[in-house]
Amino acid sequence: LWEIDPAKHRPGLVVHGAGWPLSEHGATGGSFLYHLDDRQVVVGLIADLNYANPYLSPFEEFQRFKRQSEIRKYLDGGKRLCYGARAITKGGFNSLPKQSFPGGLLLGCDAGTLNFAKIKGIHTAMKSGMLAAETVAAALQAGDQGRSDLVGYAAAFRESWLYSELHQARNFGPALHKFGTFLGGAFNWIQHNLCGGRMFFTLKDRSSDHGQLAPASRFQPIEYERPDGKLTFDRLSSVFMSNTAHEEEQPVHLQLLDSSKAIAINYREYASPEQRYCPAGVYEIVEEEAGPRLQINASNCLHCKTCDIKDPTQNIRWVAPEGGGGPNYPNM
Numbered sequence: 001l002w003e004i005d006p007a008k009h010r011p012g013l014v015v016h017g018a019g020w021p022l023s024e025h026g027a028t029g030g031s032f033l034y035h036l037d038d039r040q041v042v043v044g045l046i047a048d049l050n051y052a053n054p055y056l057s058p059f060e061e062f063q064r065f066k067r068q069s070e071i072r073k074y075l076d077g078g079k080r081l082c083y084g085a086r087a088i089t090k091g092g093f094n095s096l097p098k099q100s101f102p103g104g105l106l107l108g109c110d111a112g113t114l115n116f117a118k119i120k121g122i123h124t125a126m127k128s129g130m131l132a133a134e135t136v137a138a139a140l141q142a143g144d145q146g147r148s149d150l151v152g153y154a155a156a157f158r159e160s161w162l163y164s165e166l167h168q169a170r171n172f173g174p175a176l177h178k179f180g181t182f183l184g185g186a187f188n189w190i191q192h193n194l195c196g197g198r199m200f201f202t203l204k205d206r207s208s209d210h211g212q213l214a215p216a217s218r219f220q221p222i223e224y225e226r227p228d229g230k231l232t233f234d235r236l237s238s239v240f241m242s243n244t245a246h247e248e249e250q251p252v253h254l255q256l257l258d259s260s261k262a263i264a265i266n267y268r269e270y271a272s273p274e275q276r277y278c279p280a281g282v283y284e285i286v287e288e289e290a291g292p293r294l295q296i297n298a299s300n301c302l303h304c305k306t307c308d309i310k311d312p313t314q315n316i317r318w319v320a321p322e323g324g325g326g327p328n329y330p331n332m
């Protein structure tokens with residue numbers, strides 16, 4: 001979140017991008033820059049977590065992105081106000097789970113109702129909440145005592161515009177994953193503009209994000225430019241701007257199921273990718289006389305859940321920290 005020069009501020013302006021800079025390292029993703037009120041601008045990069053190169057750093061790619069002339073023309077002379085990171089549940093229609101269970105309903109981004117083709121999820125999350133409220137009200141009127149599996153929600157969801165909207169956008173993400181930014185983008189343009197989303201087939205991407213990471217031996221380390229402290233920044237000063245805080249002396253909320261894998265597999269085969277995919281510098285390899293050791297700086301955690309998704313050995317158990325800690329984002 002930035003505060004920019006009032007002469008450059010265009011309230012309501014939306015700038016979306018696709019591909020660059022991630023495409024230079026064989027990855028896909030998109031970007032956004034939104035002009036809010038009060039001279040404020042939100043700028044961000046969305047990195048698809050199915051990338052292969054363990055040397056890729058989404059945080060550093062975001063710093064590169066800000067150097068692009070169409071982006072930096074707004075940010076130059078401005079001031080960084082806040083920083084945050086979050087894994088987006090963007091599997092869409094093809095990834096929706098069963099949304100009801102005894103005593104509860106799974107809604108909004110917890111279920112994955114984001115329309116990623118539009119990078120919009122508030123209207124769909126609100127609709128899922130409205131459908132849930134109607135389902136619960138109908139159950140109460142029918143004398144339900146609670147703890148039931150309100151399977152009627154699925155039928156209400158199926159008949160709503162929310163289902164139709166997500167169904168029409170179902171091929172967007174898989175097309176980009178299967179065909180890349182340009183061919184996938186062309187496919188999406190045809191699907192959206194010429195066919196209105198009414199394709200008779202459904203593309204599916206059944207691969208897991210962590211399973212796509214390839215051994216480091218297949219790549220050269222990526223040299224990222226040093227931050228200039230004006231437009232680009234380092235990770236730790238950025239984490240400071242997220243106002244993240246955790247109760248002292250609580251059990252570490254990021255636990256390794258098998259601590260030996262951190263060095264035996266992650267370090268030796270994948271060059272410890274957690275040092276780079278974590279946007280908060282939580283995972284750090286400390287070289288000691290006895291050999292390398294993984295240090296987990298859990299108090300820096302932004303709760304983005306990337307490590308839970310991208311760890312190649314799925315060795316990280318993410319438990320909720322005590323005391324309601326975590327980032328505190330103003331206006332984000």
Ligand code: SF4
Pocket residue numbers: 254277278279280281282283300301302303304305306307308
């Ligand atoms: S430790 Fe995991 S959840 Fe926390 S900021 Fe890093 S990647 Fe995100």
